[in-house]
Amino acid sequence: MTTRDWAVRFDLQHTDGATLARAGVMHTPHGAVATPVFCPVGTQATVKAITPRELHELQASMILGNTYHLYLRPGAELIAELGGLHRFMGWDGPILTDSGGFQVFSLEGLRRIGDDGVVFRSHIDGSLHTFTPELVVDIQEKLGSDIAMVLDECAEPHDYDYLAGAMERTHRWAERCLAAHRRPDQSLFGIVQGGIHQDLLRASAEAIGSMGFAGHAIGGLSVGESKADMLRILDFVTPLLPADRPRYLMGVGSPEDLVEGVARGVDIFDCVLPTRLARNGAVFTPEGRLNLRNAVHRDDPRPIQEDCTCYTCQHFSRAYLRHLIVAQEMLAARLNTLHNLHFLLDLMRRMRVAILAGEMEAFREEFWERYQVANAEARELNRSRWNSRARRDGANDVATSRGDGDSTR
Amino acid sequence: MTTRDWAVRFDLQHTDGATLARAGVMHTPHGAVATPVFCPVGTQATVKAITPRELHELQASMILGNTYHLYLRPGAELIAELGGLHRFMGWDGPILTDSGGFQVFSLEGLRRIGDDGVVFRSHIDGSLHTFTPELVVDIQEKLGSDIAMVLDECAEPHDYDYLAGAMERTHRWAERCLAAHRRPDQSLFGIVQGGIHQDLLRASAEAIGSMGFAGHAIGGLSVGESKADMLRILDFVTPLLPADRPRYLMGVGSPEDLVEGVARGVDIFDCVLPTRLARNGAVFTPEGRLNLRNAVHRDDPRPIQEDCTCYTCQHFSRAYLRHLIVAQEMLAARLNTLHNLHFLLDLMRRMRVAILAGEMEAFREEFWERYQVANAEARELNRSRWNSRARRDGANDVATSRGDGDSTR
Numbered sequence: 001m002t003t004r005d006w007a008v009r010f011d012l013q014h015t016d017g018a019t020l021a022r023a024g025v026m027h028t029p030h031g032a033v034a035t036p037v038f039c040p041v042g043t044q045a046t047v048k049a050i051t052p053r054e055l056h057e058l059q060a061s062m063i064l065g066n067t068y069h070l071y072l073r074p075g076a077e078l079i080a081e082l083g084g085l086h087r088f089m090g091w092d093g094p095i096l097t098d099s100g101g102f103q104v105f106s107l108e109g110l111r112r113i114g115d116d117g118v119v120f121r122s123h124i125d126g127s128l129h130t131f132t133p134e135l136v137v138d139i140q141e142k143l144g145s146d147i148a149m150v151l152d153e154c155a156e157p158h159d160y161d162y163l164a165g166a167m168e169r170t171h172r173w174a175e176r177c178l179a180a181h182r183r184p185d186q187s188l189f190g191i192v193q194g195g196i197h198q199d200l201l202r203a204s205a206e207a208i209g210s211m212g213f214a215g216h217a218i219g220g221l222s223v224g225e226s227k228a229d230m231l232r233i234l235d236f237v238t239p240l241l242p243a244d245r246p247r248y249l250m251g252v253g254s255p256e257d258l259v260e261g262v263a264r265g266v267d268i269f270d271c272v273l274p275t276r277l278a279r280n281g282a283v284f285t286p287e288g289r290l291n292l293r294n295a296v297h298r299d300d301p302r303p304i305q306e307d308c309t310c311y312t313c314q315h316f317s318r319a320y321l322r323h324l325i326v327a328q329e330m331l332a333a334r335l336n337t338l339h340n341l342h343f344l345l346d347l348m349r350r351m352r353v354a355i356l357a358g359e360m361e362a363f364r365e366e367f368w369e370r371y372q373v374a375n376a377e378a379r380e381l382n383r384s385r386w387n388s389r390a391r392r393d394g395a396n397d398v399a400t401s402r403g404d405g406d407s408t409r
Numbered sequence: 410m411t412t413r414d415w416a417v418r419f420d421l422q423h424t425d426g427a428t429l430a431r432a433g434v435m436h437t438p439h440g441a442v443a444t445p446v447f448c449p450v451g452t453q454a455t456v457k458a459i460t461p462r463e464l465h466e467l468q469a470s471m472i473l474g475n476t477y478h479l480y481l482r483p484g485a486e487l488i489a490e491l492g493g494l495h496r497f498m499g500w501d502g503p504i505l506t507d508s509g510g511f512q513v514f515s516l517e518g519l520r521r522i523g524d525d526g527v528v529f530r531s532h533i534d535g536s537l538h539t540f541t542p543e544l545v546v547d548i549q550e551k552l553g554s555d556i557a558m559v560l561d562e563c564a565e566p567h568d569y570d571y572l573a574g575a576m577e578r579t580h581r582w583a584e585r586c587l588a589a590h591r592r593p594d595q596s597l598f599g600i601v602q603g604g605i606h607q608d609l610l611r612a613s614a615e616a617i618g619s620m621g622f623a624g625h626a627i628g629g630l631s632v633g634e635s636k637a638d639m640l641r642i643l644d645f646v647t648p649l650l651p652a653d654r655p656r657y658l659m660g661v662g663s664p665e666d667l668v669e670g671v672a673r674g675v676d677i678f679d680c681v682l683p684t685r686l687a688r689n690g691a692v693f694t695p696e697g698r699l700n701l702r703n704a705v706h707r708d709d710p711r712p713i714q715e716d717c718t719c720y721t722c723q724h725f726s727r728a729y730l731r732h733l734i735v736a737q738e739m740l741a742a743r744l745n746t747l748h749n750l751h752f753l754l755d756l757m758r759r760m761r762v763a764i765l766a767g768e769m770e771a772f773r774e775e776f777w778e779r780y781q782v783a784n785a786e787a788r789e790l791n792r793s794r795w796n797s798r799a800r801r802d803g804a805n806d807v808a809t810s811r812g813d814g815d816s817t818r
Contacts (some may be wrong), residue, residue, distance in 0.1 A: 045732065045737055047728070048738065051743070072736070074707070074728070088726070088728075090725055207761055255684075301491055317497070319497075320498065323453075323483045324453075327482055327483075329453055329457065330457060331455045331458060331460065334458070334460070334739075397804040
């Protein structure tokens with residue numbers, strides 16, 4: 001076991017009695033992060049449509065960047081030359097970078113996975129590249145994120161034999177990432193794999209959990225398995241992760257999954273869902289998702305959510321937002337994104353208060369009394385809309401983040 | 410001559426000695442507008458990519474809306490029902506609405522112009538509509554703008570005979586607009602037509618100028634004539650307009666045209682140029698336009714403009730902005746738009762200071778010592794890029810505003 005003094009320190013403040021929910025503070029070189037926390041995703045060095053000033057106003061504390069995307073464009077050397085990712089994108093708060101593993105394994109077409117690493121083609125120009133554990137550490141050190149992730153292999157969750165091999169490889173890669181890592185102001189998190197199989201998950205949690213990482217992520221969920229499977233696995237795997245380090249559920253970000261993830265002892269979440277849905281005209285309310293594109297909102301003078309304090313709800317009607325969407329105005333994406341991020345960040349803050357007050361179970365019950373999960377059709381509709389839009393815009397069709405059911409993967 | 414007490418009052422504070430530049434204050438029901446003023450264009454009830462809060466921070470005073478676009482979508486009745494355009498779009502400052510005349514006459518394909526009005530097809534769904542002078546007044550009263558424009562016919566500037574007839578029709582329509590107008594908190598501006606012909610321009614300025622409008626616009630410029638023609642006509646026509654009412658040069662908004670327009674006694678300008686160029690990656694500097702898409706900016710740590718106080722220049726490098734453009738990130742449009750609007754609004758404020766200090770001629774000389782006008786190729790490139798983007802986005806190809814050389818018209 002590597003023993004290392006990581007720059008990121010985690011103070012666990014309180015563990016709930018009735019649930020497994022935890023409240024804590026994660027100290028990073030760019031400031032403290034109160035947990036549980038949701039991290040907005042800034043794949044290409046920007047949280048889509050939003051400025052750093054707005055992120056501060058939303059009280060976002062930590063955001064994500066992506067090794068795969070930034071390595072390809074504009075390149076890690078360039079970002080390093082310009083002072084690192086924080087300075088490059090004008091964000092002085094904590095940044096976590098995903099390793100690129102998930103993105104590379106989500107790419108269509110030619111790639112080769114070997115023990116040394118993975119060969120892939122860029123989604124931008126088709127050029128060939130190789131990610132090794134050492135290279136993704138080097139890239140993330142150049143980016144200068146506060147938290148870096150190991151290279152992992154995110155495999156199809158239902159193929160046991162393949163999963164077992166991928167898990168073993170992920171463990172060997174994790175050791176190599178630890179050995180390669182140098183930057184003292186950056187902390188490395190390990191990633192547990194194992195799909196939906198308890199024996200693999202236990203083996204992975206024990207292996208990764210004993211390597212001495214600054215924190216531990218669950219990497220193979222929210223990639224196509226059912227909601228029931230996801231919650232069952234969380235029930236099982238979360239308690240196996242070291243309690244004194246932050247636990248990170250990658251790619252999860254629907255309101256219902258955040259509530260259930262927090263209740264199971266997860267501290268960190270990230271997902272493109274709130275920003276992606278927003279660009280597609282879908283917004284969160286305490287009753288569930290609302291699609292502002294629908295004609296029913298045509299003349300509705302009410303805000304998205306009556307008691308919401310976000311800029312959007314304080315100034316604009318559903319009718320105006322629908323007009324902006326129908327007229328294909330960029331402001332629609334901005335205003336909807338502000339609301340959705342506010343909604344999730346506020347949900348996390350309120351859960352933290354509930355945990356510290358010992359009332360997480362009551363919070364969860366109240367949440368479920370109001371909240372209606374989007375049905376499968378709505379999810380499918382959002383997904384196909386998104387995909388057709390992505391094609392029209394000539395946008396990337398590589399996944400931008402470990403997703404939930406709405407991911408493009 | 411109609412005598413009318415308009416809600417908009419114009420106090421002329423100072424007229425320059427060496428140039429014809431004027432400084433004044435225009436009082437409107439939604440606040441005072443210091444002139445000379447540049448008005449950002451919010452065609453579809455939003456200045457593209459920008460919030461009302463940002464417009465206030467930029468110290469924008471008056472913005473534009475468009476009768477043609479808002480009539481088609483979402484409809485004037487709907488906006489009236491929701492409390493009018495100010496409330497609908499969350500902007501509590503002054504609004505000027507163009508009459509839609511320019512847009513209708515810029516439409517390709519079937520239309521019929523008669524004395525009663527103009528029949529046109531919607532660029533959205535091809536449906537047939539008729540604009541009469543009375544209808545465009547009614548629509549603008551429903552929108553509730555502070556300043557409404559008469560319906561005018563904006564004709565091809567080089568066809569003398571047609572122009573003469575169009576001008577006569579524009580005068581008859583102006584009278585009908587005046588007769589139809591009722592709303593006491595809205596003021597009506599007349600529009601001078603006549604292309605590039607001095608006799609027509611003189612006749613139009615005298616006719617329109619004697620009808621008692623709250624202000625007077627020059628409507629037939631910046632629609633394809635040369636820069637030299639435009640300035641020559643401004644020299645000629647501006648002094649013919651009543652000095653006690655604001656003078657408005659429609660569709661003009663390049664830095665050089667603003668300086669030369671102000672020097673010729675124009676008080677109000679509007680143009681989509683700063684916002685449209687911004688979305689295309691082109692930004693203003695005191696030395697001229699910069700295309701941030703160019704590879705030369707790839708690793709440039711400098712802001713767009715060293716001494717600029719806008720949010721973009723205070724926080725982001727050219728290298729970052731170029732990355733956002735290349736990666737097709739929406740934030741590029743936002744940040745570039747903030748800079749370009751700041752640049753023009755600041756230019757206007759500095760000219761106003763110079764006028765009040767009696768130093769407009771020196772200001773103009775200093776401007777021209779540094780500023781290099783974009784060459785024809787750059788303009789053509791921007792235009793074709795814009796058009797290809799507009800097609801890709803499925804956006805309107807109707808002109809959104811009376812344009813300058815970069816207009817899509």
